[in-house]
Amino acid sequence: MQLSFDETGALLDELAEEFPEALFAELNGGVNLREEEKREAEFPEVLVMGEYCENLLGKYINLYYGSFAALAEQENWSEEDWRRELRQTFSHELTHHMEGRSGLHALEDKDAAEKEAWVEHRADGRS
Numbered sequence: 001m002q003l004s005f006d007e008t009g010a011l012l013d014e015l016a017e018e019f020p021e022a023l024f025a026e027l028n029g030g031v032n033l034r035e036e037e038k039r040e041a042e043f044p045e046v047l048v049m050g051e052y053c054e055n056l057l058g059k060y061i062n063l064y065y066g067s068f069a070a071l072a073e074q075e076n077w078s079e080e081d082w083r084r085e086l087r088q089t090f091s092h093e094l095t096h097h098m099e100g101r102s103g104l105h106a107l108e109d110k111d112a113a114e115k116e117a118w119v120e121h122r123a124d125g126r127s
Contacts, residue, residue, distance in 0.1 A: 002072055003082050005065050009033050012063065015087050023094050026101055029053070029060025031090070037066025043122075047071060050089040052096035059100070061093040 003011065012033055024031075038048040047067040053060050068085060075081070095107050 001076075001078055001082070002069060003079070005033070005035055008065050008068065008082070008086070011083060012086055012090070015083070015090055018087075019090075019094065023098060027059050027061065027097055029058040031061045031063070034062050034064050035066060036064060037070050038064040039067075046118075049085070050093045052093045052100070054100060059097060061090070061097065063089060063093070 012031070016031060038051075040046040040048060047070060048064060049067050049071075050061060050063040053062060063086070068082070071077070071085070072082060077085070092107070099105060099107055
């Protein structure tokens with residue numbers, strides 16, 4: 001099943017209501033659903049579902065509809081799959097935000113270790 005950009009935005013709004021308001025403190029750029037598909041610069045075969053950004057524009061979360069739509073098409077998602085993947089990505093990026101506010105980086109370290117393991121796996125020709 002393929003959700004439209006607007007349907008995905010409505011689902012994301014619904015999911016945001018499930019999170020405590022305190023998690024959004026200092027997220028001054030909000031949560032943005034971007035239409036485009038995004039891929040890892042170093043590994044274009046890897047889709048980027050979302051990212052937490054902290055820069056001169058502020059602190060914000062981008063979720064990439066095009067990346068979700070591409071994966072949904074590849075894996076023939078149901079509406080529940082859309083909900084689960086959006087919730088998981090949204091939660092992941094909110095965790096980056098909360099850790100950043102707290103001066104922690106456990107999730108960032110975990111992401112880096114997973115990327116390193118993926119690179120090693122790929123280099124071994126087992127991809």
